[in-house]
Amino acid sequence: MVQEEIRRNNVGTLLRHVHLGGSVSRTALSERMRLNRSTIMALIAELTRAGLVREELPQGTGRAGRPSLVVRPESGRAYVLAFDVAVDRLVAARVALGGIVLDRREAVRPRAGADLDRVVEVLAEFGRRLHGEAPPDALCVGVGASYCGMIRPGDGMVRFGPDLGWVDQAFGAELGRRLGLGLPVSVGNEAHLGALAEQQRGAGANFQNLIYLHGDVGVGGGIIVGGKLLDGDSGYGCELGHMVVNPYDGRPCGCGSHGCLEAEVGERALLDAAGRPAELFGRDAVRAVADDADRGDPAAQEALHRIGDWLGIGVANLCNLFNPGMVIFGGTLREIYPGMAAQVRARIAANALPVARERVRLRTSALGYDATLAGAAELGFSGLLADPLGVLARTAPCSARR
Amino acid sequence: MVQEEIRRNNVGTLLRHVHLGGSVSRTALSERMRLNRSTIMALIAELTRAGLVREELPQGTGRAGRPSLVVRPESGRAYVLAFDVAVDRLVAARVALGGIVLDRREAVRPRAGADLDRVVEVLAEFGRRLHGEAPPDALCVGVGASYCGMIRPGDGMVRFGPDLGWVDQAFGAELGRRLGLGLPVSVGNEAHLGALAEQQRGAGANFQNLIYLHGDVGVGGGIIVGGKLLDGDSGYGCELGHMVVNPYDGRPCGCGSHGCLEAEVGERALLDAAGRPAELFGRDAVRAVADDADRGDPAAQEALHRIGDWLGIGVANLCNLFNPGMVIFGGTLREIYPGMAAQVRARIAANALPVARERVRLRTSALGYDATLAGAAELGFSGLLADPLGVLARTAPCSARR
Numbered sequence: 001m002v003q004e005e006i007r008r009n010n011v012g013t014l015l016r017h018v019h020l021g022g023s024v025s026r027t028a029l030s031e032r033m034r035l036n037r038s039t040i041m042a043l044i045a046e047l048t049r050a051g052l053v054r055e056e057l058p059q060g061t062g063r064a065g066r067p068s069l070v071v072r073p074e075s076g077r078a079y080v081l082a083f084d085v086a087v088d089r090l091v092a093a094r095v096a097l098g099g100i101v102l103d104r105r106e107a108v109r110p111r112a113g114a115d116l117d118r119v120v121e122v123l124a125e126f127g128r129r130l131h132g133e134a135p136p137d138a139l140c141v142g143v144g145a146s147y148c149g150m151i152r153p154g155d156g157m158v159r160f161g162p163d164l165g166w167v168d169q170a171f172g173a174e175l176g177r178r179l180g181l182g183l184p185v186s187v188g189n190e191a192h193l194g195a196l197a198e199q200q201r202g203a204g205a206n207f208q209n210l211i212y213l214h215g216d217v218g219v220g221g222g223i224i225v226g227g228k229l230l231d232g233d234s235g236y237g238c239e240l241g242h243m244v245v246n247p248y249d250g251r252p253c254g255c256g257s258h259g260c261l262e263a264e265v266g267e268r269a270l271l272d273a274a275g276r277p278a279e280l281f282g283r284d285a286v287r288a289v290a291d292d293a294d295r296g297d298p299a300a301q302e303a304l305h306r307i308g309d310w311l312g313i314g315v316a317n318l319c320n321l322f323n324p325g326m327v328i329f330g331g332t333l334r335e336i337y338p339g340m341a342a343q344v345r346a347r348i349a350a351n352a353l354p355v356a357r358e359r360v361r362l363r364t365s366a367l368g369y370d371a372t373l374a375g376a377a378e379l380g381f382s383g384l385l386a387d388p389l390g391v392l393a394r395t396a397p398c399s400a401r402r
Numbered sequence: 403m404v405q406e407e408i409r410r411n412n413v414g415t416l417l418r419h420v421h422l423g424g425s426v427s428r429t430a431l432s433e434r435m436r437l438n439r440s441t442i443m444a445l446i447a448e449l450t451r452a453g454l455v456r457e458e459l460p461q462g463t464g465r466a467g468r469p470s471l472v473v474r475p476e477s478g479r480a481y482v483l484a485f486d487v488a489v490d491r492l493v494a495a496r497v498a499l500g501g502i503v504l505d506r507r508e509a510v511r512p513r514a515g516a517d518l519d520r521v522v523e524v525l526a527e528f529g530r531r532l533h534g535e536a537p538p539d540a541l542c543v544g545v546g547a548s549y550c551g552m553i554r555p556g557d558g559m560v561r562f563g564p565d566l567g568w569v570d571q572a573f574g575a576e577l578g579r580r581l582g583l584g585l586p587v588s589v590g591n592e593a594h595l596g597a598l599a600e601q602q603r604g605a606g607a608n609f610q611n612l613i614y615l616h617g618d619v620g621v622g623g624g625i626i627v628g629g630k631l632l633d634g635d636s637g638y639g640c641e642l643g644h645m646v647v648n649p650y651d652g653r654p655c656g657c658g659s660h661g662c663l664e665a666e667v668g669e670r671a672l673l674d675a676a677g678r679p680a681e682l683f684g685r686d687a688v689r690a691v692a693d694d695a696d697r698g699d700p701a702a703q704e705a706l707h708r709i710g711d712w713l714g715i716g717v718a719n720l721c722n723l724f725n726p727g728m729v730i731f732g733g734t735l736r737e738i739y740p741g742m743a744a745q746v747r748a749r750i751a752a753n754a755l756p757v758a759r760e761r762v763r764l765r766t767s768a769l770g771y772d773a774t775l776a777g778a779a780e781l782g783f784s785g786l787l788a789d790p791l792g793v794l795a796r797t798a799p800c801s802a803r804r
Contacts, residue, residue: 150755150757159757160755160756160757207635208635209634209635209639221723223723225627225628225632225634226627226628226630226632226633228628230627230628230723230724231628231725232611232627232724232725232726232758233609233610233611233725233726233727233761233762234725234757234760234761235725236725236755236757236758237611237722237723237724237725237758238723238725239722239723239725239755239758240722240723242722242753242754242755242758243719243722243723244647244715244718244719244753245646245649246649246650247647247648247715247753248648248651249650255755256752257752257753260753313646313649316646317645317646317719320641320642320644320645321623321625321632321639321640321641321642321645321723322632322634322639323633323634323635323636323637323638323639323640323641324634324635325635350658350659351644351646351649351659351662352644353552353562353638353641353644353657354562355552355561355562355636355638356634356638356639356641356644358636359635359636360635
């Protein structure tokens, strides 16, 4: 019984290494898992028989002699469906082990509200199609979704979705029902998932303490403390966008407060500062300000500097509180951060304690707008990685479910 | 070998339960440690032989029949020396298992600077006396110290002690050398240790996510995330006192910045707001403002309200970031919090997201000014609790060291 648990755990851990590493040698697996070579080979053999990994020669080693084999994830057997409800679009993807996006569907979504029913209808339709087009022997092993709002841990209930005006909407349950795959849907907040994805596959690989800021209409946050996402007492921590930075002169915030970080550095604040008309909004409008600043437009540059000053105060506060190894700017902040990096750095130098900031690295997201989708895919894979062979044994092939 | 490690771990875990619980029944130990009764009894017997615990009848059960025995820590055998370098005093204590202060020495320390040499001289003298007066068969099993500044993890180096003007001073090493007990000194930041002590023995017992704010000249912080102290990438997180809350109109802060939480709610801010002369400072002066406000003095009440508003902004930000189960006000904040609780609560209601604040409890410190000393004692006990019998075997009795 205990032996069986240890073996299951080892199989899962090995698959996780291969899934996240993309290509790992037997020797590296042996070292990381502290298991001897014959045990590692037995685990690889099990996963190979299950169709989840394959061994092959490393590409382009160019060394003399026989190179040692590397283990790679097999992308044809197991996949997850990943969904992303962002402020301006709905995305669905079929994602293989190794985080490879095999296929995707995307729809623009109107800014002005959309009810649960409509959003779920679009996503479920995408999901069923992606599933229907998978090879007959492929197995859908999980479903994950990213949502731009506060999600109750456990059941995927949207507690508060400021953008769509959702309060207590059973998004995860409803999407699961409409997909009709008999699989539960794991839902996470977009910035939380973006942070995990950047740590697992992006700019923050191997950082145990990092902060991810996700810009869209507002600013979301995912904070990794000691290798784990900070969740707080009931799963609603990390709301760095609602840190008050401008208490007495602040812009109104969608949350009902004033002077929140997201009110001062969010999309509207930037577009207003750049003198853009109220009808303009969205990623393209934000990128246009960044592009204009790049081309030397003084109004756009001044807008970035002003917003960068507020962002810098927020990041300085986060350095003092979290002493992070890295701060990552994602979503639309990835577009505008380069034009405001000097202000952000100046504020950190002025407002964060030297010991709390001396080693911090500031980076833009490596995964770009797909960070949230990648995080959703990881949610979907979590069951398989906990017990690969058990999950495969319990999963019917796609052909049997159509 | 593995068996031996498991046994050592079990002995330590049982001692920790008794040390923190004060009095624990065999049944409770069996349940908490998931071990059967005979294993628990064997572990208790080992610790009893070592003189670290004793079994006795529970006090005042008043029930008929034979009550079951409880296990208590034995206070005569093992003790630690705990030191506290606070902004206005130096404290040393001999502390027994169970956190019982057996003996203590305390000296007022002048506000205006003191060099490492002088501080260590006073503490080492206290320590040697406390040690010299211990019973001959008692064992000093560790030394812990709390310091009002930023401490490098590992070696007790004071990286930054704003109050004494210390930068990179080898406090832990020097205190260890002067004590001459052949024991290393574990040093921690006072607010970090206060947070751990409140979680282990105070207001926050059993809370896995809590924030401790420690007021003295400034405001220090200890933040527990998922049961562990947030340390950050290099051990310098939790500096909530330097979160900027008033960026453009803020008071100057000792750190060189402006508008930090501690600049707005620290001792000087309060005393200035209450119109107290610049010569007044310290705990008594702060308490006098709280007392005056209690007696209905409008200027003192107004000062508390104003400071409470800033404190509330800071706590609202912390709720959004950490979604804590509890926020604890310690040090001088314990004196003044009751008079500003309404402002703090109003700010939290206005500036923290409902889901992030709906379950948070606000409390004053249960351990009072001794929270930091209690935390230092726990640092001292950490070695013993990891391997009780091993540490005892390696420790010479006090009589042999005098």
